[in-house]
Amino acid sequence: AQKITQTQPGMFVQEKEAVTLDCTYDTSDQSYGLFWYKQPSSGEMIFLIYQGSYDEQNATEGRYSLNFQKARKSANLVISASQLGDSAMYFCAMRNWGSNYKLTFGKGTLLTVNP
Amino acid sequence: EAGVVQSPRYKIIEKKQPVAFWCNPISGHNTLYWYRQNLGQGPELLIRYENEEAVDDSQLPKDRFSAERLKGVDSTLKIQPAELGDSAVYLCASSVYRGQREGHTGELFFGEGSRLTVL
Numbered sequence: 001a002q003k004i005t006q007t008q009p010g011m012f013v014q015e016k017e018a019v020t021l022d023c024t025y026d027t028s029d030q031s032y033g034l035f036w037y038k039q040p041s042s043g044e045m046i047f048l049i050y051q052g053s054y055d056e057q058n059a060t061e062g063r064y065s066l067n068f069q070k071a072r073k074s075a076n077l078v079i080s081a082s083q084l085g086d087s088a089m090y091f092c093a094m095r096n097w098g099s100n101y102k103l104t105f106g107k108g109t110l111l112t113v114n115p
Numbered sequence: 116e117a118g119v120v121q122s123p124r125y126k127i128i129e130k131k132q133p134v135a136f137w138c139n140p141i142s143g144h145n146t147l148y149w150y151r152q153n154l155g156q157g158p159e160l161l162i163r164y165e166n167e168e169a170v171d172d173s174q175l176p177k178d179r180f181s182a183e184r185l186k187g188v189d190s191t192l193k194i195q196p197a198e199l200g201d202s203a204v205y206l207c208a209s210s211v212y213r214g215q216r217e218g219h220t221g222e223l224f225f226g227e228g229s230r231l232t233v234l
Contacts, residue, residue, distance in 0.1 A: 004157075035222060043204060045158070045225035052220075091157050095221065101146070102171060103223055105157030 002027045004092050004106035012112050013082045020067070021077040021109045023092030031097040034075040036066065039089040039108070048090075051075055082113045117141065119226035121207050127232045133195035136229045140189070140209030147184055148223060149192050150206040158206055164190065197233045204228040 003026040013019035025034065036048040051059045051066045059066045067076040079086055093105045120139040128134050140147050145166050150158035161180065163171040166187035175182065179198070184190040194201055208223040 033220060035220070037225075043228045043230075045206065045208070045223075047222040047224070050220035050222060093157075101221070102160055102163065103148075105159070107155075107157050 002029075002032075002094055002096055002102075002104050004094055004104055006092055006106035006109050008109045009107075010110045010112065012114060013079075015084060015113055015115050016081055018078060018080045019082055019111065021079070021090050021092075021111065023075045023077065023106060025073050025075060025092070025094050027073075027094065027096055029096040033095045033097060034066070034068070035093040035095070035103065036064070036075075036077045037091045037093060037105075038086075039091060041088070045091070049077070079111075084113050084115060087111060087113045119207055119209055119224055121205075121226035121229050123229055124227060125230050125232075127234065128197055129234050130199055131196040133193065134197055134231060135191055135193045136205050136207075136231075138190045138192070138207030138226060140207070141224055144209035144211050144224070145187070146210045147190050148208040148210075149182060149190070150208065152204045152206055152228070154203070161192070161205075194231075197231070199233050202231055202233045204230045 005024045032053045034051045038046045049059050049061045049064045049066050051068045058068050063080045065078045089108045089110050091105050091108045093103050095103045122137050147164040149161040151161055152158040162175045162182050164184045167184050182192045206228045208225045210223045
């Protein structure tokens with residue numbers, strides 16, 4: 001069974017600083033994908049970034065980067081130059097390509113960006 | 116391109132009443148998902164469709180929940196009768212399945228959700 005763990009219920013960061021949101025995962029599959037989603041207070045889930053298990057380089061999308069450490073089974077999200085609009089819930093999720101296509105989510109981290 | 120559309124956005128009902136949620140996925144997306152998100156938690160999968168076939172409904176409480184995706188396009192999720200513990204946000208999502216290909220992330224696109232309150 002696949003499992004996602006986000007150990008930080010809440011995080012605070014000053015505007016313009018960088019912040020790392022932690023995510024560890026557990027799976028017996030060799031082929032999988034890791035996702036990060038943002039959920040503002042309005043409720044919609046916004047896709048941010050993806051990392052495939054066979055990708056050799058860490059994924060980057062604008063101010064978002066994914067620190068992928070396969071041996072440690074971690075996929076931390078790094079947000080650089082935080083903005084007030086980054087305040088939201090952030091969810092790490094995983095999909096096993098080899099067995100099923102179910103996307104399993106962690107419990108999330110509430111990020112608050114302070115001015 | 117229109118996103119995933121869900122209705123209603125909000126619904127308040129008394130326990131034991133029925134309720135239904137509707138979802139129209141992004142055009143051309145063959146996979147459709149219903150997730151339930153309890154307050155302060157991550158979404159949990161209820162059911163996944165590939166076209167009109169329910170390929171994963173292991174988490175759907177079948178005694179009171181039902182879903183359908185006629186013609187493999189829009190979908191309806193029903194709860195009858197509703198219980199207090201069903202209060203949650205019901206999220207619909209869709210994606211395109213292209214198999215395992217380089218560059219294909221298969222990310223899910225979510226609707227805004229339907230917030231259910233059972234009194």
